[in-house]
Amino acid sequence: xxxxxxxxxxxxxxxxxxxPGTWGSAVAVALGLxxxxxxxxxxxxxxxxxxxxxxxxxxxxTVAGQDEKxxxxxxxDEVAGQWIALLFPSAGFWWMGLDSWNFPWPGWVAAFLLFRxxxxxxxxxxxxxxxxxxxxxxxxxxLWAGLFAGIxxxxxxxxxxxxxxx
Numbered sequence: 495x496x497x498x499x500x501x502x503x504x505x506x507x508x509x510x511x512x513x514p515g516t517w518g519s520a521v522a523v524a525l526g527l528x529x530x531x532x533x534x535x536x537x538x539x540x541x542x543x544x545x546x547x548x549x550x551x552x553x554x555x556t557v558a559g560q561d562e563k564x565x566x567x568x569x570x571d572e573v574a575g576q577w578i579a580l581l582f583p584s585a586g587f588w589w590m591g592l593d594s595w596n597f598p599w600p601g602w603v604a605a606f607l608l609f610r611x612x613x614x615x616x617x618x619x620x621x622x623x624x625x626x627x628x629x630x631x632x633x634x635x636x637l638w639a640g641l642f643a644g645i646x647x648x649x650x651x652x653x654x655x656x657x658x659x660x
């Protein structure tokens with residue numbers, strides 16, 4: 495296994511069956527919670543900013559010369575997108591002053607479920623990125639899905655803690 499493929503499959507997570515994208519997202523959530531615990535929002539942000547360009551590089555190197563530009567075993571895109579989704583509740587908890595090891599379950603569960611929803615459904619710019627059928631599009635659609643999921647997670651939290659708490 496080449497180094498770019500090792501990264502693109504997120505150290506073999508993408509080889510798990512069935513549903514390697516879901517496995518990649520689940521591993522990303524677990525690792526994201528650990529990163530958040532160690533260094534809160536700033537460390538999760540730094541990790542996301544590091545893994546994203548690495549993902550573009552590893553994906554491009556892994557699919558170079560192949561017809562299929564988004565093989566299911568590539569899951570580094572799920573890692574980057576899932577961490578973007580987790581950034582939203584992570585930032586909220588950080589700004590609220592919660593202990594870094596306190597990441598209440600509705601936040602990470604919502605980020606996970608909403609990320610998977612948007613990654614599978616592919617509305618709007620997510621679908622447009624996916625239809626590029628390129629290594630860049632492989633990463634881009636999950637970054638959009640992460641952004642959509644993060645925003646939806648914060649909206650859901652606002653509804654749960656605001657409107658529904660009345």
